[in-house]
Amino acid sequence: MPGVGDGLRIDRLIEADRVHRTVYTDDMIFRREIKHIFGRSWLFVGHESQVPEPGSYFTTRLAGQPMVMVRQRDGSIKVLHNRCGHRGALVVNARMGKAHKFNCIYHGWTFDTDGCLLHVPLESGYEGTRFDICDPQFGMPAAATETYKGFVFARLAGDGPGLVDFLGGAREVIDHLLELSPTGRIEVRGNSFRSIYPCNWKIYLENLHDGVHPKFVHTSSVVASTEVRSGLKSSASGTEDDDFVLGVIAANGQSFGDMDKLQVNAYPNGHSSMRGFREAVTRSGPFETLRKELAERHGAEKSDEILARNWHNMCVYPNLSMHPGFLQLRTLTPLSTDRTMVEVWCMRLVGAPDEIYRRAVMYANTVHAPSSVIKPDDLEAYQRVQAGLQTDSAQWVSNHRRAGREEIGEGVKTDSALSEHFIRNQYQAWAHYMSETNDA
Numbered sequence: 001m002p003g004v005g006d007g008l009r010i011d012r013l014i015e016a017d018r019v020h021r022t023v024y025t026d027d028m029i030f031r032r033e034i035k036h037i038f039g040r041s042w043l044f045v046g047h048e049s050q051v052p053e054p055g056s057y058f059t060t061r062l063a064g065q066p067m068v069m070v071r072q073r074d075g076s077i078k079v080l081h082n083r084c085g086h087r088g089a090l091v092v093n094a095r096m097g098k099a100h101k102f103n104c105i106y107h108g109w110t111f112d113t114d115g116c117l118l119h120v121p122l123e124s125g126y127e128g129t130r131f132d133i134c135d136p137q138f139g140m141p142a143a144a145t146e147t148y149k150g151f152v153f154a155r156l157a158g159d160g161p162g163l164v165d166f167l168g169g170a171r172e173v174i175d176h177l178l179e180l181s182p183t184g185r186i187e188v189r190g191n192s193f194r195s196i197y198p199c200n201w202k203i204y205l206e207n208l209h210d211g212v213h214p215k216f217v218h219t220s221s222v223v224a225s226t227e228v229r230s231g232l233k234s235s236a237s238g239t240e241d242d243d244f245v246l247g248v249i250a251a252n253g254q255s256f257g258d259m260d261k262l263q264v265n266a267y268p269n270g271h272s273s274m275r276g277f278r279e280a281v282t283r284s285g286p287f288e289t290l291r292k293e294l295a296e297r298h299g300a301e302k303s304d305e306i307l308a309r310n311w312h313n314m315c316v317y318p319n320l321s322m323h324p325g326f327l328q329l330r331t332l333t334p335l336s337t338d339r340t341m342v343e344v345w346c347m348r349l350v351g352a353p354d355e356i357y358r359r360a361v362m363y364a365n366t367v368h369a370p371s372s373v374i375k376p377d378d379l380e381a382y383q384r385v386q387a388g389l390q391t392d393s394a395q396w397v398s399n400h401r402r403a404g405r406e407e408i409g410e411g412v413k414t415d416s417a418l419s420e421h422f423i424r425n426q427y428q429a430w431a432h433y434m435s436e437t438n439d440a
């Protein structure tokens with residue numbers, strides 16, 4: 001078995017058009033991924049609107065480690081290790097909230113919101129010891145943090161490119177999202193759908209721009225929604241919401257020819273984006289209001305151009321995916337070789353009609369809710385891939401489709417949604433991170 005046994009040989013696991021099955025199943029590889037990919041690249045933490053005021057915080061896990069994103073008194077944002085400097089307890093337990101200080105429940109150590117240790121009970125007990133209240137090792141250390149247009153990223157270890165360089169061409173999707181807002185701002189509201197997927201984390205990312213699977217995996221929901229939709233139309237009994245939801249489901253039935261017209265861009269560092277195949281902007285009332293608001297900000301021509309651009313999924317490798325058209329934000333947290341947590345948030349265009357936000361929630365319910373009729377189709381496929389990869393009968397996973405046909409431009413490789421080039425691009429980044437020899 002390449003790569004396992006005589007030590008980890010990453011170069012023997014990845015070829016230009018195929019990958020060895022152990023990258024999805026081997027615990028040693030998974031641990032190295034956490035350390036070398038999630039432990040060293042920029043990871044998306046959250047949006048700044050999730051911590052609106054000084055003391056507002058949001059807890060999460062990055063590379064398996066508990067972290068807390070917190071707004072500082074000067075307006076900046078820090079991402080702290082959520083660990084008490086005394087005996088290691090989680091300091092902040094709630095998902096989100098607001099605090100003047102952080103108190104550890106175990107023995108009462110108190111931290112400022114910048115992570116500095118402020119107070120310990122029984123100070124006299126530390127006299128003459130090596131304990132020093134000003135020593136950062138007793139505080140909650142901060143990770144390197146950078147923000148791009150409100151999107152907060154942290155890097156836990158190592159060094160490398162700054163966030164702007166890391167994002168590269170993928171920035172065009174974030175830029176477009178903000179252009180869609182009449183105020184140039186977005187916010188993340190409420191909490192998320194949180195699902196545990198029964199598969200390796202990479203299987204989820206490899207599905208993001210896969211324009212071939214919908215026709216097979218989603219057949220049952222496409223057939224059912226098409227029938228119901230035409231029934232409602234002929235009886236004139238459906239609502240606009242019914243039509244929207246059924247249309248979203250039916251869109252998975254589009255032909256290979258149509259999928260072939262959808263551009264997929266693959267950028268350095270494993271990122272990618274895909275043009276939309278569901279109609280995200282309509283000529284309905286709320287979007288006409290938005291069109292007028294954008295015209296005031298950008299002029300009519302530019303606002304039409306902004307609204308005509310339609311992205312489906314994008315990926316900032318390895319832990320962020322967005323759907324700008326339907327205002328979704330998704331984070332990925334690998335839990336083990338065969339378990340991955342995916343959280344889905346809705347974003348709001350600040351200043352846009354509320355109806356657009358309501359539609360984003362409706363889209364999330366249709367496509368990503370645990371009770372959705374679409375998501376379980378994908379999960380069944382992911383689970384079967386993970387199960388099938390346990391076999392010893394074949395060792396390689398194919399990424400051959402349209403290999404070598406992608407157009408190579410500066411900082412971007414382009415082909416259609418029928419190509420697996422974005423997967424091959426993810427593995428280029430994977431191999432780069434994983435083969436770094438610095439184990440410090």
Ligand code: FES
Pocket residue numbers: 084085086087088089104105106107108109
């Ligand atoms: S573990 Fe936090 S005060 Fe003891």
Ligand SMILES: [Fe+2]
Pocket residue numbers: 213214217218378
């Ligand atoms: Fe799917």
